[in-house]
Amino acid sequence: MDYENKILQKYNLCNRCYGRIYAKLMRMGNKDRGTSIKTVIAMNFEKKLKELFEEKNMIIESSTQTPLSETDEEKIKKIEEEIYEIQKNLTILRKTGLNGIKNEYIIEELLKDEIEEQKNEKNKDEDKKESKDDVENVDNTPLTPEQKCPWCKDVFNPENLEEISNKIVEALSEYEFDKFLIGTRLPKRMKELEKDLEVNFNESNMESLRNEFGRELGKILTNKLKKPVDKETPDIVVMVNPYNQKIYLQINPIFIKGRYKKTKRGxxxxxxxxxxxxxxxxxxxxxxxxxxxxxxxxxxxxxxxNIAKGSGEALHAAGREDIDVKMLGKGRPFVIEIKEPKIRKMDLDKITEEVNNSEGVEISNLEYGVKNDVRFFKNExxxxxxxALVSIVEEKIENYNFEEESINELPEKLENLRIDQxxxxxxxHRRADLVRVRNVYKAWCEPIDNKLFKLTVYCDGGLxxxxxxxxxxxxxxPSISEILGVPCYCKLLTVMDVHDENNPANY
Structure with a gap:
């Protein structure tokens, strides 16, 4: 605890800001905490002052018949210096918003000097853009303790909070949302002040102003918006600079997941x-x-x-198929991300119907998702x-016919085969040049003619x-061409299914 008043000697903190320094020590509001701590410190100072005055009077009274000795004069001088320092600290406490300090222990001239100093500082700041004639007309009313506070700058003033909350309500009026969060942006100089308090005064129990401001503003907005604050998954994060009332909205995206089939090539x-x-x-x-x-x-x-009126979108899927490849079966899992949506609640059945009326793409199982679904689909x-429809490279091999025996043996050779690709x-041009290890777990072959056969493969994704x-x-x-001993190529390819579990379909 700052019993020596070192913090307040450097920063004229109001009761609220002073209490914030010890936020983790006592379960009460910052303003009440700051007032309580300052009161205890002031009581200690006043007790010490009383003892010093009594000690000084005793020395003087003991020397009424004879002049003070050099030793006594030295003692009195030291006592007066200590009294002055304590009085100065009490003046600081009084100036920063603590009431009830005994005036008999305050050197009024000290207080006047401090107030005059504040007046001069205020005049300097306000008169930079004024002429010399205008300076004489500046209101010299002493600043309130909160206005003097170099940390909060009176941002917790009810009028300031009301103005900011009204601006936020207006900014949010065009967005649909269920839950929100307040974020506070501090100017660089305030971050430096907080760092100085935490590091140089070893105040590890301090709470940042951004936390308290967000908490207090959140209470006001919860009442006005009739919507809750949510720290985990807010629809909208409202970033506020409490010192200049600037507001920035972070509209979190919505995620809709499902499965799609591509029934048309190209x-x-x-x-x-x-x-x-x-x-x-x-x-x-x-x-x-x-x-x-x-x-x-x-x-x-x-x-x-069209419904969400977002600023952009992105499709995230569990892999991808080439432009000339169909995607059938249950469909490929996907998440569509809508950025900065104005509307968050949609009729997903109606969207499904509209997409399925298009040519070539069908979707199913639409439901709202979360951001982690993107990571799951892309990384799991x-x-x-x-x-695949497989053919030999006819122009390179003349009069070659697949032997049916070779085709019949191919599934056995491919089963549980490791592929270095x-x-x-x-x-x-768009993928890192790496050797990836994938596995073929099962394969089925069906000859079509002497140079063509159908190959069905159940394998790892990414092969x-x-x-x-x-x-x-x-x-x-190895490759099919290598195993058969003849160059082959894929004429047509279809993704028959993307499996959620490692269970191949029966063919």
């Missing part, structure tokens, strides 16, 4: 900018800025964005089942099936 998963104009618009893309007319992402996002491994050439078939010039080992 549709990319996400939007592609035109390769020629890079999205600016040109003759080649018919000034749309797009390489392809639409995408899975755009088809799903359009009806959601999902096993997958693929179906270096990043394929076709995606090396490039086209390269598993071709070998990608030796970058995938």
């Amino acid at each position: 549709i990319p998963q996400s939007h592609w900018d035109c390769r020629s104009c890079r999205g600016r618009g040109c003759e080649k893309c018919n000034f749309t800025g797009k390489q392809y007319p639409t995408s899975v992402e755009e088809i799903i996002a359009e009806p959601v964005m 491994p999902h096993t997958k089942t693929y179906c 270096r990043t394929p050439h076709r995606v090396s 490039y099936i086209k390269e598993l078939i071709s070998g990608d010039e030796g970058r995938t080992k």
Whole structure:
């Protein structure tokens, strides 16, 4: 505890701010705590003052018949110096908002000097932009203790809190939300002040002003908005600078998860900018800025964005299929993220119906999700089942026919096979050049003719099936081409299912 008053000698803190320094010590409001601590300190000072005055009087009274000795004069001098310092500290306590200090122990001139000093500082700050003639007309009314406080600058004044809360209510009026959170932004100088208090005065029990301000403003807004404060998953975070009343809204996104099927080839998963104009618009893309007319992402996002009125969107899925690959089965798990939505509650059945009326994409199981769903879908491994139409490279091998025996043996050779797959050439421009280890767990083969067969593979997610078939010039080992001893390629590929559990479907 600051019984020597060192903190208040450096900073004229009001009762609230002084109490905030010891926020973790006593269960009461900061203002009450600060008043209580200052009162205890003042009582100690007054007790000491009384003892010093009594000691001084005793020395004087004992020397009424004879002049004071040098020793006595030295004692009195030291006592007066100590009295002056204590009186100065009591003046500081009184000046920073503590009432009830005994005037008989205060040197009034000290108090006048301090008030005059505050007047001069106020005049200097307010008169920077005024002429010399105007300076004489400045109101010299002494500042209140709260206004003098260098930490809070009177930001807890009810009028200030009311003005800020009204601004926030107006700013939030165009957004739909159920829960909110107040965040406080402190100017750099206030952060430095707090750091000085915490480090140089070893005050580990201190609470930051941002916490108290957010708490007090949150109480007011809860009453006005009739909505609760939520520290874990707020829909909106209101960032406030209490010193200049500037407000910034952080509108948290909404997440809608489900599964999608792509029943038509030629549709990319996400939007592609035109390769020629890079999205600016040109003759080649018919000034749309797009390489392809639409995408899975755009088809799903359009009806959601029309309702939510967000500033942007992003599709997060459990993997991705090539533009020429279908996605069937139960569908691929996905999350659509809507950024800064104005509307958060939507009829998901109606959105499902609208998307399913489009050509090529179907969705199901729509429900609201959370941010962690994005991490789960992108990082959690999902096993997958693929179906490929495999053909030999006819121009390289003449008059070659698959032996039915080789085809029948292929599933056994692929079962529980480890595949070392270096990043394929076709995606090396956007993926790190690594060797990834994946596994084929089960395979089924069905000959179609002497140069064509159907291959169904149940395997780890992330295994490039086209390269598993071709070998990608030796970058995938082993490959179907290597096992059969003949160059093969994938004519058509379909994702039959993305599994939530490691249980292959029956084919």
